[in-house]
Amino acid sequence: MFELLKTDVSSKARLGRLTTTHGVVDTPVFMSVGTQASVKAIDPRELRDMGANIILGNTYHLNIRPGMEILRAAGGLHAFMNWQGPILTDSGGFQVFSLATIRKIQQHGVEFRSHLDGSLLFLGPKEAMGIQRELGSDIAMVFDDCPPHTSTPRELRAAVERTMRWAGECREQPRAPGQMVFGIVQGGINPELREECARALIQLDFNGYAIGGVSVGEPEPEMMRAVELGEQFLPADKPRYAMGLGTPAQLVELVARGVDMFDCVLPTRVARNGTAFTRKGSISIKGGAYKADFRPIEEGCDCFACQNFTRAYLRHLLNVGEILGLRMLSVHNTRMFIKVMEDVRAAIAGGSFGAFRREFAANYVPTQKVLLARAAVAER
Amino acid sequence: MFELLKTDVSSKARLGRLTTTHGVVDTPVFMSVGTQASVKAIDPRELRDMGANIILGNTYHLNIRPGMEILRAAGGLHAFMNWQGPILTDSGGFQVFSLATIRKIQQHGVEFRSHLDGSLLFLGPKEAMGIQRELGSDIAMVFDDCPPHTSTPRELRAAVERTMRWAGECREQPRAPGQMVFGIVQGGINPELREECARALIQLDFNGYAIGGVSVGEPEPEMMRAVELGEQFLPADKPRYAMGLGTPAQLVELVARGVDMFDCVLPTRVARNGTAFTRKGSISIKGGAYKADFRPIEEGCDCFACQNFTRAYLRHLLNVGEILGLRMLSVHNTRMFIKVMEDVRAAIAGGSFGAFRREFAANYVPTQKVLLARAAVAER
Numbered sequence: 089m090f091e092l093l094k095t096d097v098s099s100k101a102r103l104g105r106l107t108t109t110h111g112v113v114d115t116p117v118f119m120s121v122g123t124q125a126s127v128k129a130i131d132p133r134e135l136r137d138m139g140a141n142i143i144l145g146n147t148y149h150l151n152i153r154p155g156m157e158i159l160r161a162a163g164g165l166h167a168f169m170n171w172q173g174p175i176l177t178d179s180g181g182f183q184v185f186s187l188a189t190i191r192k193i194q195q196h197g198v199e200f201r202s203h204l205d206g207s208l209l210f211l212g213p214k215e216a217m218g219i220q221r222e223l224g225s226d227i228a229m230v231f232d233d234c235p236p237h238t239s240t241p242r243e244l245r246a247a248v249e250r251t252m253r254w255a256g257e258c259r260e261q262p263r264a265p266g267q268m269v270f271g272i273v274q275g276g277i278n279p280e281l282r283e284e285c286a287r288a289l290i291q292l293d294f295n296g297y298a299i300g301g302v303s304v305g306e307p308e309p310e311m312m313r314a315v316e317l318g319e320q321f322l323p324a325d326k327p328r329y330a331m332g333l334g335t336p337a338q339l340v341e342l343v344a345r346g347v348d349m350f351d352c353v354l355p356t357r358v359a360r361n362g363t364a365f366t367r368k369g370s371i372s373i374k375g376g377a378y379k380a381d382f383r384p385i386e387e388g389c390d391c392f393a394c395q396n397f398t399r400a401y402l403r404h405l406l407n408v409g410e411i412l413g414l415r416m417l418s419v420h421n422t423r424m425f426i427k428v429m430e431d432v433r434a435a436i437a438g439g440s441f442g443a444f445r446r447e448f449a450a451n452y453v454p455t456q457k458v459l460l461a462r463a464a465v466a467e468r
Numbered sequence: 469m470f471e472l473l474k475t476d477v478s479s480k481a482r483l484g485r486l487t488t489t490h491g492v493v494d495t496p497v498f499m500s501v502g503t504q505a506s507v508k509a510i511d512p513r514e515l516r517d518m519g520a521n522i523i524l525g526n527t528y529h530l531n532i533r534p535g536m537e538i539l540r541a542a543g544g545l546h547a548f549m550n551w552q553g554p555i556l557t558d559s560g561g562f563q564v565f566s567l568a569t570i571r572k573i574q575q576h577g578v579e580f581r582s583h584l585d586g587s588l589l590f591l592g593p594k595e596a597m598g599i600q601r602e603l604g605s606d607i608a609m610v611f612d613d614c615p616p617h618t619s620t621p622r623e624l625r626a627a628v629e630r631t632m633r634w635a636g637e638c639r640e641q642p643r644a645p646g647q648m649v650f651g652i653v654q655g656g657i658n659p660e661l662r663e664e665c666a667r668a669l670i671q672l673d674f675n676g677y678a679i680g681g682v683s684v685g686e687p688e689p690e691m692m693r694a695v696e697l698g699e700q701f702l703p704a705d706k707p708r709y710a711m712g713l714g715t716p717a718q719l720v721e722l723v724a725r726g727v728d729m730f731d732c733v734l735p736t737r738v739a740r741n742g743t744a745f746t747r748k749g750s751i752s753i754k755g756g757a758y759k760a761d762f763r764p765i766e767e768g769c770d771c772f773a774c775q776n777f778t779r780a781y782l783r784h785l786l787n788v789g790e791i792l793g794l795r796m797l798s799v800h801n802t803r804m805f806i807k808v809m810e811d812v813r814a815a816i817a818g819g820s821f822g823a824f825r826r827e828f829a830a831n832y833v834p835t836q837k838v839l840l841a842r843a844a845v846a847e848r
Contacts, residue, residue: 125784126792128792129792129795130792132776153787154759154784154787158759158760158780158784161760161762161780162778162780168780170777170781379534379538380538392513396512397550398548400538400541400542401542401548404538404548405504408504408533410508411508411509412506412509412511413506414791415511415791416511
């Protein structure tokens, strides 16, 4: 199901190919987030046009709305949202972290009080895998306990032990035809815990391995460290997925650390605030500097927004609250992330990833505002 | 510039062709409203795909944001919004009505206190035509005084006299190359005033004539009466435009009364509340009845939304606040209005408009909610 095609000489970067029931995914890959069965503001045709070939759905949110009765009747998530390509579903484990105030961790799972109407919802290994089986995702994630980066050593250990135990239970659950299941390595920045968790999951022989417990409000060096600690134990012949990351510059650095798959809400979330990503960093299109700037968001960009509209026009739309403005920034940002990964793959294939990485880092100036947006968990 | 191709035998319905600088418009036609240089939630490619070939812009709103400095620098409205087809611009006369609380009518125009920042803005015949010249619209509207339907006879007469005087001043203003100018007939449901106003405008020899003072909160019979009163005096060889109207059933009835052109915010405005138009009337897609309804909004509809998504999915999107939901309803509703006009034209051409009109009226059940939405002036 996963072929490792090439490994970079200057780093741990890898070129791979993941074959799913709904199509082939070239890695490294950026996956767009469609939490509630829609990549925010973008339609499936636009996604295909911009080269998106795998998207995410979320077990917790879809189970609440529209609910499994409707998703079953629709014939699964692909049919419901009319997306014919691969789908990876998150298990709800991230909501153990992001919805910490409305959940209680128990022996066999987590009890949530619905963020919507207060009704009770129980998610554990059995429930999360059952929902993902019915959703019919190409890749299901195990149900894990994702602890905050401020956890005490005792809390972190408890989360890792729970994650390992639940992973074993997830492994035993029935799957949809052809469905892959990925394990999730937890352990914060504790080397022993990361190793213990990784080794336990590898014993269970999953189809791929994710590094979780990142994108939970930690500073960037801690995030990089957590990925490095998890990655080193993972088998070369299985895909590795860093969950919930990151900015374009971070993605390139994480590829260099051996990561194959990424997902992040940043492209669409910051678009709704008027922020556009470029190879030089992000810019706030609402700013007065762009009011008579008749260039596209980024010169040379092949996205629909850059092919059709100017910064001045998009600024106007954003400032008067026209939906087309945030739509077009969502399109541009999503295409930008996908194109960076296309360039990454071409560089690895051509043996020039080291030079690409240096040049990318030299051009890209990180914006504090965007790093903070990444830290703000709400949408995933 | 306008060719009258055929007149229906059973009614006053007309088939025509209006040639503008940016393309040919077959009439009767529905024009989508892009008040602030965007048809709400829809991009220009989608508009073209659904057969839109003329859209509206608004003098008052565009003059405030983005402002003429930017629109001039962009090279006019077509270039600014990247719409290569014909554009008709409203003059700001409707805002004399809709922004009545923040404006003062004076001898040579109207002083507005900007709804945005309270700054003063003066619009009169000279200003409104100057702005429309710089916008470079294919059809400019004269600056009129649009009175509410609750006006006293004295107020109505004053508005008509002002409208006639200002029309004369508008007629003298320079135009953009190839720009047409339409007069606007006011007079409420007073036969003498409608006649007097129509005759005065015809003396000025405009390129077309609009019936104004409708879609200002009046009941439907009064609206129909106002159009009939205005239409009877208009020359056959010029296009007639009923401003701000209406529901699909009303459009068909207005075509039967000799109207060639329409604009209305209904398709996109009610879409944002989850209302979809069908040949049987409008339906609220958010309703529980559609939660597991896997049919398209309307069977047989060729719009992108109906070709790709089910009622159940759109209902879910609308209920969770996903932008794709209101986008797709905006697309469907806009295509529905355009398709009704395509069918109207085919029926007139084929000599079957009488039957079409009867069948349309028999199928279409008007919804009170939608009629009220039409009456609520906010967006145009």
